[in-house]
Amino acid sequence: MTASTPGHHHPSNPILSLKDAALGFGERVLWNDLTLDVCAGEFLAVLGPNGSGKTSLLKTILGQQSLDSGTIRFDGHPVRRGDRRIGYIPQQKLIPGGTPMRGRDLVALGVNGHRFGLPVSRGAERRQVDNLLESVGASHYADEPVGNLSGGEQQRLRVGQALAGDPRMLLCDEPLLSLDLQHQRGVSELIDRRRREHGTPVVFVTHDVNPVLGMVDRILYLAGGQFREGTPDEVLRSDVLTELYGTPVEVLRTGGRVVVVGIPDSETHHHGHGEAGA
């Protein structure tokens, strides 16, 4: 299931590399001794219950949160805040109605939103925005006020925004949250296409692995201050997750879906469909 793309990056050179990384808040350890390499073209899914430190992991990669110990390198150098080579899709917040912005303005922020100076777009920038809108299938609602768009439509725009500036890596924090199945597929395929066509590695935080099961190379499963890492077949197993959670957990595979049953109550996710989707 590894990407078969040529990619313009050497696959054995990790783009992201964590060594013995540890992070905690107060008494609480989120993860410890985390060593992890992400190479070009790889799709890493990060799973785990609420509060297990998934978003914090992304914040560390973004240089917005420093490690308690260990190192984290991006492209061979320590991570830094505001590195434009990393595309970021945040844990979804709906944009409120009445925000004075159209769809295309949201994407344009990815292109030139960091630039000071009179807010006049150059022709080249406008064309780039048009191309991005086209590539995420958002052209037909590009001129609607963003606040009037549905969650799925907004999410496509955020993908377009994150792809602006040709990122070397994509970080996605639950980009499928609250989307219906069709939009889940649409958005995850957009992200996966970028990976396949450009070899851009993806770190994809999600509560439910099923919508991306066909794309995932490796899984990082966080829970209770510990983690397991490996291919889906290595991690999504009853014995592995039972050990990780410290209580009996069963992983069922039915019809191409993975269902995890028996996750302790306090740790099941809040938006489930009655099951804990891995």
Place this chain on the structure above:
Amino acid sequence: MRAATLLAIGDDDLWSRMFNFENYGELLGLVQNSILAGAVLGIVGGLIGVFVMQRDMAFAVHGISELSFAGAAAALLFGMNVVAGSLAGALVAAIVIGILGSRARDRNSIIGVLMPFGLGLGILFLALYPGRSANKFGLLTGQIISVDDPQLGWLSAISLVVLVSLLLIWRPLSFDSLDADVAAARGVPTRFVSLAFMVLLGLIVAVSVQIIGALLVLALVVTPAAAALRLSASPILVPVLAMVFGFVSAVGGILLAIGGSLPISPYITTISFFIYLVARLVGLRARPRPGLR
């Protein structure tokens, strides 16, 4: 009978106190610098209001203006420059709110604590001040007519500086206002941008305090933008409308007020309120309920 006559006289008197266009041309010449200051403030207040709305900072504006009032009152009492005092108070408040209140909830509690403290201090200084009472209340309810020319020049210059700075940080500020986390990830120096915004807000609030008074600053810094947002979601039309509404309120208010003997602020606040009302009505008819698709 007597009562009716009295009432009629009262009415007539009331009317001429509110609106009086005798010798209007002459008066106009005298206050042209006030009109200029009001025009610039109206435009810049409308513009910065767009960000005040997006960043949910209406309450912060009110808090900053009360501390600006305290600074001005202190300056009055100690015989210093009132505009300088007003600026100092506003900037201190804006920076404290900017540094301590990056999250909305923290921010509101900090403002809630600062505001009565500032207002109380201001009242204390005014009570101790032995001078004319017109000056005293001017700080709370507006005093542009009594501001002298060099100071009016300063007020206009400060507004212009805010205008230009706002245009220069427009894009990063929009990004930060929409989604600070992503903006930071994409290379916006978010701390600098937020702090710069607070400083600009402090400056424009201090200018507004001089012109329409600490209690009424929101009429120029929030109402025009709020009205514009009822009418459009376009990133160009909203700021343009907000500036037009701010301009019309400020200049219209001053033009109506100069003949009468009342402060200008009620004219400005009334105009800006009516613009908002009309915008709401028009917006209701023009805009289908959000949530298409």
